[in-house]
Amino acid sequence: xxxxxxxxxxxxxxxxxxxxxxxxxxxxxxxxxxxxxxxxxxxxxxxxxxxxxxxxxxxxxxxxxxxxxxxxxxxxxxxxxxxxxxxxxxxxxxxxxxxxxxxxxxxxxxxxxxxxxxxxxxxxxxxxxxxxxxxxxxxxxxxxxxxxxxxxxxxxxxxxxxxxxxxxxxxxxxxxxxxxxxxxxxxxxxxxxxxxxxxxxxxxxxxxxxxxxxxxxxxxxxxxxxxxxxxxxxxxxxxxxxxxxxxxxxxxxxxxxxxxxxxxxxxxxxxxxxxxxxxxxxxxxxxxxxxxxxxxxxxxxxxxxxxxxxxxxxxxxxxxxxxxxxxxxxxxxxxxxxxxxxxxxxxxxx
Numbered sequence: 367x368x369x370x371x372x373x374x375x376x377x378x379x380x381x382x383x384x385x386x387x388x389x390x391x392x393x394x395x396x397x398x399x400x401x402x403x404x405x406x407x408x409x410x411x412x413x414x415x416x417x418x419x420x421x422x423x424x425x426x427x428x429x430x431x432x433x434x435x436x437x438x439x440x441x442x443x444x445x446x447x448x449x450x451x452x453x454x455x456x457x458x459x460x461x462x463x464x465x466x467x468x469x470x471x472x473x474x475x476x477x478x479x480x481x482x483x484x485x486x487x488x489x490x491x492x493x494x495x496x497x498x499x500x501x502x503x504x505x506x507x508x509x510x511x512x513x514x515x516x517x518x519x520x521x522x523x524x525x526x527x528x529x530x531x532x533x534x535x536x537x538x539x540x541x542x543x544x545x546x547x548x549x550x551x552x553x554x555x556x557x558x559x560x561x562x563x564x565x566x567x568x569x570x571x572x573x574x575x576x577x578x579x580x581x582x583x584x585x586x587x588x589x590x591x592x593x594x595x596x597x598x599x600x601x602x603x604x605x606x607x608x609x610x611x612x613x614x615x616x617x618x619x620x621x622x623x624x625x626x627x628x629x630x631x632x633x634x635x636x637x638x639x640x641x642x643x644x645x646x647x648x649x650x651x652x653x654x655x656x657x658x659x660x661x662x663x664x665x666x667x668x669x670x671x672x673x674x675x676x677x678x679x680x681x682x683x684x685x686x687x688x689x690x691x692x693x694x695x696x697x698x699x700x701x702x703x704x705x706x707x708x709x710x711x712x713x714x715x716x
Contacts, residue, residue: 449528
C-alpha cells in the first residue's frame with residue numbers, strides 16, 4: 367500500500383542537501399560559526415497519503431505513512447529540517463508500562479492515559495519491577511524495528527531518514543501521568559512516596575531509552591529528534607513541572623533529570639507554558655545542551671539567550687528570525703510557518 371509513495375519519496379530526497387543542513391544545524395547547536403541560522407519551515411504540501419491518528423495507532427504501516435509526511439514536505443521545501451520519524455503512540459509509553467491505559471477520545475487526538483489507583487501504584491512501588499515490554503513498550507519497539515526494516519530497502523531513505531526515540535516524556539511528567547493530579551499534593555503530604563515513584567520512573571526511562579537506541583542504531587554525543595539534530599542523547603519533557611515552585615522543581619525534577627541525562631549522555635529540555643520560575647534551574651541542570659519552548663510567545667528571547675549562551679545551551683525552535691537578538695548569530699534554530707510551498711521556499715532563501 368505504501369510502496370508507491372516510498373518509491374516517489376526515495377527519488378525526491380537529496381542526501382547531499384541533508385548533509386549540508388545537518389552540518390549547519392550541528393554547528394549552530396554547538397555555538398560554532400554558521401553561514402546562517404538553521405531554519406525549519408512548516409507548510410502544507412499535497413501529494414502524500416495520510417491517515418487518522420486512530421487508524422495509525424493500530425496500524426504500523428499507516429503510522430509510518432503519517433510520520434513520513436514531514437519528510438515529503440521537507441524534500442519539497444528544502445529547509446534545514448532533519449528527516450525524522452518515530453513510533454508515535456503518545457505521551458504515555460512509559461506510563462503504560464506501569465499499567466496506565468491509553469484512551470483515544472476521537473479519531474485525530476493522541477491518547478491520554480488513566481492514572482493508577484493508590485493500591486495499584488503501591489503494589490508496583492513495593493515490587494520495584496517494571497518491564498519495558500509491558501503496556502505499549504513491546505509495540506513501540508516492534509514499530510521501530512518495522513521502520514528500520516522498511517527504510518533499509520530504499521537507498522536514499524536509508525541514508526536520510528532517522529528513526530528517533532519515542533515520546534518518553536521525562537521523570538516528573540511520567541510520574542504525573544501515573545499518579546494523576548494528586549502528585550501536586552503528594553509532594554507536600556507524602557514526598558517519600560513521590561520520590562520512590564520518581565526513582566523507578568527514571569530507571570525505566572533510562573533502560574527504555576537505551577534499548578531504543580540499540581534498535582535505531584544511534585549512539586554517541588548527538589541525536590536526532592523532532593526534525594532536529596542536537597547535542598546530547600535525549601529530550602526531557604517538563605510540561606507538568608511548570609506548576610511547581612523553583613524549590614519543588616529542584617527537589618522533584620532537576621535531581622532526576624540530571625540522573626537521567628548523566629546515564630544516557632546529556633540532552634535537552636522542553637516545556638510548555640510560562641515556567642519563568644524554573645528557567646534558571648533548567649539552564650543550570652547538569653548535562654543539559656538545549657532548551658525548547660512549547661509557548662515561545664510567553665518567553666523573553668533576549669533574556670533567555672543571555673543566560674543560555676555562556677553555557678552553550680542551544681535555543682531550539684524559536685519562531686521568526688526577526689525576533690532573535692542580532693548578537694545571536696549561532697546557538698539558535700528558527701521555525702517559521704508558511705501558507706504554501708512558494709512562500710516556504712522564499713523564507714528559506716531569504
